[in-house]
Amino acid sequence: MTQVLGISGSPVRNSNTDRAVKAVLDATGLETEFIKLSELHLEPCRACLGCKNNNQCVVRDDGQALAEKFRNAKAFVLGAFTPYSSLDGRSKAFMERMYCLRHQTGLNRGKIGAAVITTAVPPGAPNLPPAADIASQQVAFWMMEEGMENLGALVVLGNVPCLKCGHGDDCEMSGVKMMHGPAAEVADVPINQFENDDELVAEAKALGQRMRDAVLATPQTPLPVKA
Numbered sequence: 084m085t086q087v088l089g090i091s092g093s094p095v096r097n098s099n100t101d102r103a104v105k106a107v108l109d110a111t112g113l114e115t116e117f118i119k120l121s122e123l124h125l126e127p128c129r130a131c132l133g134c135k136n137n138n139q140c141v142v143r144d145d146g147q148a149l150a151e152k153f154r155n156a157k158a159f160v161l162g163a164f165t166p167y168s169s170l171d172g173r174s175k176a177f178m179e180r181m182y183c184l185r186h187q188t189g190l191n192r193g194k195i196g197a198a199v200i201t202t203a204v205p206p207g208a209p210n211l212p213p214a215a216d217i218a219s220q221q222v223a224f225w226m227m228e229e230g231m232e233n234l235g236a237l238v239v240l241g242n243v244p245c246l247k248c249g250h251g252d253d254c255e256m257s258g259v260k261m262m263h264g265p266a267a268e269v270a271d272v273p274i275n276q277f278e279n280d281d282e283l284v285a286e287a288k289a290l291g292q293r294m295r296d297a298v299l300a301t302p303q304t305p306l307p308v309k310a
């Protein structure tokens with residue numbers, strides 16, 4: 084059975100977010116499963132409270148099976164990116180949908196979790212919202228409200244999409260200039276790859292090892308579903 088679930092909200096194929104989540108999973112040395120939310124049909128919570136008696140979501144999409152997997156996993160790594168300086172929509176929808184496990188018995192309580200947050204904001208960039216802090220806090224507050232054990236967030240430096248759209252140097256709304264200054268050109272900006280940052284790779288490994296220790300120290304038995 085999957086002990087650690089890796090969940091990525093990034094829709095980009097084999098993205099920095101995906102690879103960083105997988106690095107943490109690998110470092111746990113436990114049985115893991117990686118799920119890419121963009122490959123699922125996952126609506127946000129409808130706030131219908133159809134789950135209030137039996138902890139089963141009534142929305143007929145992939146969220147039902149996902150909630151079951153999440154419930155049975157001892158730990159998870161949620162990877163998200165930061166469009167408009169907050170958590171991406173798929174990761175947020177995922178968090179909302181796990182609400183079904185909350186009622187009465189608190190099935191999310193004690194779950195061990197960590198986040199991977201990918202931002203395009205370069206360190207020390209002035210006048211830009213602190214996207215990584217905002218998204219990390221969103222995940223941290225969700226975990227707090229659900230009574231989970233938060234092992235923290237790994238912040239990954241990704242790439243502004245305008246670097247590869249083909250208009251990065253002449254677009255009036257170019258994120259290249261917004262993130263790197265008005266004189267910046269596409270050719271001057273390095274493409275960030277998670278694997279090339281030795282410090283970050285070491286942090287991911289350390290996070291995975293802490294997750295392994297936490298899982299082995301607190302064996303959990305899923306609580307039964309209420310009739």
Ligand SMILES: Cc1cc2nc3c(=O)[nH]c(=O)nc-3n(C[C@H](O)[C@H](O)[C@H](O)COP(=O)(O)O)c2cc1C
Pocket residue numbers: 093094095098099100101164165166167168169201202203204214215240241242243244
């Ligand atoms: C619609 C959109 C809006 C974005 N806005 C921001 C932003 O406000 N702040 C930021 O740090 N990154 C922003 N980004 C950039 C992503 O955070 C960046 O592409 C990230 O590296 C994606 O990670 P990935 O390689 O895992 O896909 C935005 C990306 C998209 C697609």
